[in-house]
Amino acid sequence: MAERGFQISRLPGVATVAIGAFVILYLPIVTLVIFSFNASNSVATWGGFSLHWYGDAWANDDVKAATMRSLIIGVSAAFLSTILATLAALGTTRRRAFKGQTFIYVVINQPLMVPEIVTAVALMIFFGIVKVATGYQGLGYLIAAHTAFCLPFAYLPIRARLESMDLSLETAAADLYATPWQTFRRVTLPLLAPGIMAGAMLAFVISLDDVVITEFVKSGGQDTLPTYMLGQLRRSFTPEVNAISTMLLGVTVVMLTAFFLLTRKKD
Amino acid sequence: MSPAEDNAVRTSARNGWLLSLPALILLAFAASGPLLIVIWYSFLTANDTGNVIHEWSVEGWKGIFLTYDIFEERYALADAHLTIFWRSVWLSLTTTALTFAIGFPTAWFIATRPPQQRAMWLFLITIPFWTNLLIRTFAINEVIRNEGLLNTLLIWVGAIDTPLQINYTETAVLIGMTYVYLPLMVLPLYATIERFDMRLLEASYDLYASRWATLRRVILPIVKPGIIAGSILVFVPSLGAYVTPRILGGGKNMMIGNFIELQFLQGKNWPLGAALSVALLIIVMGALLVYVRVANRDRSQGHG
Numbered sequence: 001m002a003e004r005g006f007q008i009s010r011l012p013g014v015a016t017v018a019i020g021a022f023v024i025l026y027l028p029i030v031t032l033v034i035f036s037f038n039a040s041n042s043v044a045t046w047g048g049f050s051l052h053w054y055g056d057a058w059a060n061d062d063v064k065a066a067t068m069r070s071l072i073i074g075v076s077a078a079f080l081s082t083i084l085a086t087l088a089a090l091g092t093t094r095r096r097a098f099k100g101q102t103f104i105y106v107v108i109n110q111p112l113m114v115p116e117i118v119t120a121v122a123l124m125i126f127f128g129i130v131k132v133a134t135g136y137q138g139l140g141y142l143i144a145a146h147t148a149f150c151l152p153f154a155y156l157p158i159r160a161r162l163e164s165m166d167l168s169l170e171t172a173a174a175d176l177y178a179t180p181w182q183t184f185r186r187v188t189l190p191l192l193a194p195g196i197m198a199g200a201m202l203a204f205v206i207s208l209d210d211v212v213i214t215e216f217v218k219s220g221g222q223d224t225l226p227t228y229m230l231g232q233l234r235r236s237f238t239p240e241v242n243a244i245s246t247m248l249l250g251v252t253v254v255m256l257t258a259f260f261l262l263t264r265k266k267d
Numbered sequence: 268m269s270p271a272e273d274n275a276v277r278t279s280a281r282n283g284w285l286l287s288l289p290a291l292i293l294l295a296f297a298a299s300g301p302l303l304i305v306i307w308y309s310f311l312t313a314n315d316t317g318n319v320i321h322e323w324s325v326e327g328w329k330g331i332f333l334t335y336d337i338f339e340e341r342y343a344l345a346d347a348h349l350t351i352f353w354r355s356v357w358l359s360l361t362t363t364a365l366t367f368a369i370g371f372p373t374a375w376f377i378a379t380r381p382p383q384q385r386a387m388w389l390f391l392i393t394i395p396f397w398t399n400l401l402i403r404t405f406a407i408n409e410v411i412r413n414e415g416l417l418n419t420l421l422i423w424v425g426a427i428d429t430p431l432q433i434n435y436t437e438t439a440v441l442i443g444m445t446y447v448y449l450p451l452m453v454l455p456l457y458a459t460i461e462r463f464d465m466r467l468l469e470a471s472y473d474l475y476a477s478r479w480a481t482l483r484r485v486i487l488p489i490v491k492p493g494i495i496a497g498s499i500l501v502f503v504p505s506l507g508a509y510v511t512p513r514i515l516g517g518g519k520n521m522m523i524g525n526f527i528e529l530q531f532l533q534g535k536n537w538p539l540g541a542a543l544s545v546a547l548l549i550i551v552m553g554a555l556l557v558y559v560r561v562a563n564r565d566r567s568q569g570h571g
Binding site for chain 1: 280284285287294296297301304318369370373375376377379391393394397398401402405406409416449453478482504506507509510528531537551552
């Protein structure tokens with residue numbers, strides 16, 4: 001049956017379009033990566049292999065500062081959103097449905113539904129008022145904003161992990177007179193760890209990629225890598241931006257590979 | 268229910284709320300709450316130097332469709348604004364249609380691979396999905412701009428003499444959005460096609476249905492939930508797109524997202540910008556509600 005089913009599911013032209021789609025998806029990215037190693041000044045003609053755009057990016061103080069800022073915000077947002085998401089996931093799974101559960105679910109996933117530009121504008125206005133009232137101008141606003149929109153990305157894998165977890169081990173621990181805290185610390189948490197790691201990684205990638213909300217919330221001189229790149233694109237296209245893009249791309253691919261290894265179902 | 272059980276249920280609900288509370292508080296301050304301020308600001312008076320004057324006004328909302336002609340002292344339809352709305356809706360719908368036209372065969376292809384290969388093909392779709400939108404927009408720009416890959420190639424083979432001006436046109440925005448949002452269409456389509464029972468195709472062919480009839484009468488109705496989910500996932504971010512039209516469209520081919528930015532960062536008409544944001548939010552929420560209703564109806568009817 002499998003043999004015939006496979007044959008029959010073959011629709012004409014499907015493979016051609018699909019392979020075409022994969023080529024279209026990757027060709028621009030590959031071009032971008034290749035030209036980041038271009039020796040020539042131009043972004044159009046190939047002048048031999050060189051790493052000098054990476055050197056330029058590395059020597060550029062603005063790039064260095066933006067990288068540091070992106071990392072600080074990304075790590076803080078991933079850390080905070082993962083803690084909040086873990087608590088919320090423990091609160092909203094594996095218990096009898098309670099009043100307001102749907103409300104909690106909707107609020108946590110709200111950043112996925114509201115257009116980014118609308119959230120960006122809302123935060124610009126609100127944090128603007130807070131900045132005037134408190135005089136504080138630091139990175140705290142960006143960290144708070146990033147933690148908020150990273151929350152659903154951290155929450156969903158943790159929740160999925162919790163829902164697929166076997167309850168019997170925790171019951172066994174309780175039967176052996178473990179206190180609820182001991183059960184959580186020694187049984188639940190270790191079992192949940194891959195979900196938490198996966199959630200933290202997605203949150204970090206999402207934070208690292210954000211342009212729109214950061215662009216509106218940041219105070220002067222608080223560029224992250226993406227907003228720095230957006231600013232550069234406004235002026236001129238240099239292979240330096242390709243080099244930064246390639247590095248960001250590398251981080252994303254590494255994180256995603258780790259994410260897939262962590263969440264892979266063991267068959 | 269015994270009092271003890273009743274108590275346990277109540278404790279469980281209380282713990283559920285307590286554990287969720289820190290997340291809810293953060294979201295109230297850094298996501299949901301500020302949206303209410305936007306609604307409030309849309310009813311205030313514009314301050315020409317930016318920000319607002321705290322006086323009640325509906326000028327922001329009127330400004331969405333109308334402009335005040337100071338010479339004739341009357342309101343007229345704001346053609347420039349209507350052009351931007353029309354472009355946003357048109358480009359978003361076309362993007363949705365294009366991503367479906369390319370995404371459906373792609374999802375079908377992945378779902379019909381042998382199981383051990385599927386994960387690899389899916390991973391290939393997921394990488395662009397999680398890759399920075401700015402980088403992908405920048406990458407497609409490398410291909411379609413005047414000195415880009417496409418024009419260089421076309422000139423080299425002698426198909427054209429002068430580069431095609433694709434960048435800074437609506438076509439560029441359309442190509443860019445189709446490119447960046449394609450994975451959002453493929454993933455939900457794949458999820459439904461994977462569950463599709465291929466024996467239905469045999470049944471259909473056995474009953475002398477043509478390929479076209481099978482596609483229209485058997486496949487499409489069953490994968491409809493995936494089509495709707497994919498369409499919403501593409502349409503919603505397209506409508507609020509900011510980065511892609513800004514880089515590929517230039518100043519002339521603004522979409523609603525860019526128009527909102529203009530009001531806040533350059534146009535200095537915050538109430539108009541706030542009203543536009545609320546309007547965009549209402550349209551998006553409307554689309555999501557339609558989705559939830561259709562999805563629930565499909566689930567209650569059941570299929571397969």
